[in-house]
Amino acid sequence: MDLGEQIRNKAKELIEIETVDCVIGYERATDGVGARPLFAYKPEEVDRLIFDQTCTHNLAKYLLNRKDKATAIVVKPCDSRAINLLLNESQIQRDKLFIIGVACPGITKTGLNNTSEELQAACQICQQHTPVIYDFLVGEPPASEPDIAEAYADVAAMEGQSAEERRAFWEEQFSRCIRCYACRQVCPGCYCTECFVERLDPLWVGIRIAPEENEVWNTIRAFHLAGRCIACNECERVCPVNIPLSLLNRKLEEEVRELFNFQAGMDAETPAPFATYKKEEVFPEIG
Amino acid sequence: MAIEYQPKIVGFLCNWCSYAGADVAGTSRICYPPNIRIIRVPCSGRIDPLLVVKSFQQGADGVLIAGCHPGDCHYTEGNYYARRRLALLRPFLEYIGIEKERFRVEWVSASEGKKWAQVVSSFTDELYKLGPREMTLAKGTG
Structure with a gap:
């Protein structure tokens, strides 16, 4: 089962039993290769959710607009750190959040109408491939994080x-x-x-x-x-x-x-x- | 005739210790260079890094921040917070090309008029040695 399918199944369940009223994730952009943020409110909208190596946006930013509303969100490991930051600074409430964490393989360089195999600069030196906070994890987390001596x-x-x-x-x-x-x-x-x-x-x-x-x-x-x-x-x-x-x-x-x-x-x-x-x-x- | 270089120093002094210390220097008739422009702030914890960056942008050759010695803050803990921020700001300024010698943090108490004069003298001397700050960015834009 690919990452997108696992996310769709979980998102559908959350929307149908009304745990949350919105799932923030990624969908295919109109250029056919990139990704863009998706706010899914209905079960049929959930079908558009995807996850692959083009999903670059840090969706945690959108939580600031949904402070009092029950929300599920798809996060990569770096984005999950943003959630911790916002929790630490009392900007969002943990009990309103359902966090779908993705064990991230790294995001590739993508532009309009084009994508490449090459990882983004930040992903090349990434030392956090498993989300630091999540309620539900998709993907296989690596056994250990790489130790990149040349990070700086x-x-x-x-x-x-x-x-x-x-x-x-x-x-x-x-x-x-x-x-x-x-x-x-x-x-x-x-x-x-x-x-x-x-x-x-x-x-x-x-x-x-x-x-x-x-x-x-x-x-x-x-x-x-x-x-x-x-x-x-x-x-x-x-x-x-x-x-x-x-x-x-x-x-x-x-x-x-x-x-x-x-x-x-x-x-x-x-x-x-x-x-x-x-x-x-x-x-x-x-x- | 070329105008001789006079370093411009912006000094942010905490109201309770360093400003009073500078006052002691004055009432004791201790001489020190007139290159410093003193701005009185309630506490060294008031110093936003923005004030420092803005001073440099507006043409300061050096910025001096002076507050109560750690442990002596009028507000108990203001200078402890300041210390952390400024300890990070200094290497960051160095990193973007503002020599760290141009940015000083000193603890001067209300009775240390002599120390205050020494601090300003040595800072001014150092800025004379460094020379004027290259302000290529500001050229022609006034």
């Missing part, structure tokens, strides 16, 4: 450059930003009703077209996700000008691991690094 190779390469080289690199990257905020819209961790970038008084990020305003946006977006980013890498995928946002996110992820021994979304209970402190800790960085 590109971050280390960036750190090896001089300050001027890094400055030049990021200036070029940020200068291309069109501030469409797709990275924010797609991120399950970005749910503020009023983002700092839209505040008018004080005007933190000016509306003029200027690279240095872009820099404030990109820097603070990444920092707001420090210790919160669950590495689904959707921000980088949706960026229309291909800014390597994962280079920023993973730098912070690595630092948070070293400084606070913390990884976001692995469980819903451990307090986030910035929500707690230890009196005795010392940080050589800040003297």
Whole structure:
């Protein structure tokens, strides 16, 4: 029985016995090769659910719109970490959720009308192939997770450059930003009703077209996700000008691991690094 | 005639310790460089990384954050939270090309006027050595 069929059977059961009133999953996109999110409310709609290596979206984002409604959701391991993040931050309620976890084989690079065999960058260094939270698991979880020593190779390469080289690199990257905020819209961790970038008084990020305003946006977006980013890498995928946002996110992820021994979304209970402190800790960085 | 480089420092000082410490430096007539612009904040825990990034974007050559010594916070725990955020912010600034020498966090108590003067002096010296921050981004956009 393939993954899609297992998901359809479970979803149909949940809808028919009215455990939930909506199942959020994936269906085939109109181009015939990709996937797109599906909100199934009726048993006949459930038949359109699929799962394969094109199902890239992090659906956990949609739970923020269904806070008080009983919902079932299909999640990959990275998406399941997003659910833990939102539970930890009291944004969603566990008892309203039915989580269909998928043991993920990795998602391939897909575009409109085309798909490839090559795994997405985040999936190539993925160390979590089994969901960290679920009520029902489909697929075969691997016996053990791979130990990828080179997970931060590109971050280390960036750190090896001089300050001027890094400055030049990021200036070029940020200068291309069109501030469409797709990275924010797609991120399950970005749910503020009023983002700092839209505040008018004080005007933190000016509306003029200027690279240095872009820099404030990109820097603070990444920092707001420090210790919160669950590495689904959707921000980088949706960026229309291909800014390597994962280079920023993973730098912070690595630092948070070293400084606070913390990884976001692995469980819903451990307090986030910035929500707690230890009196005795010392940080050589800040003297 | 070329204008001599004067580093611009933005200093965020907590109201209860460091601001009072700077006041002591003043009333004790201790000399220190005038390169620092002091902004008084209620607590070092108030320091949003956004304030730091924004200061650099607006042309600061260095940013100094000063608060009560850990354990002495007026609000008991504000500087413990600040410490965590700023310890992460510093390597991150370095990573995006703002040398970490340009960003300092110091604990200065209300009686440490002398220490305050030393902190500002050594920070200013260091920024003289580093030279002005390359602001290629801001060129021509005012």
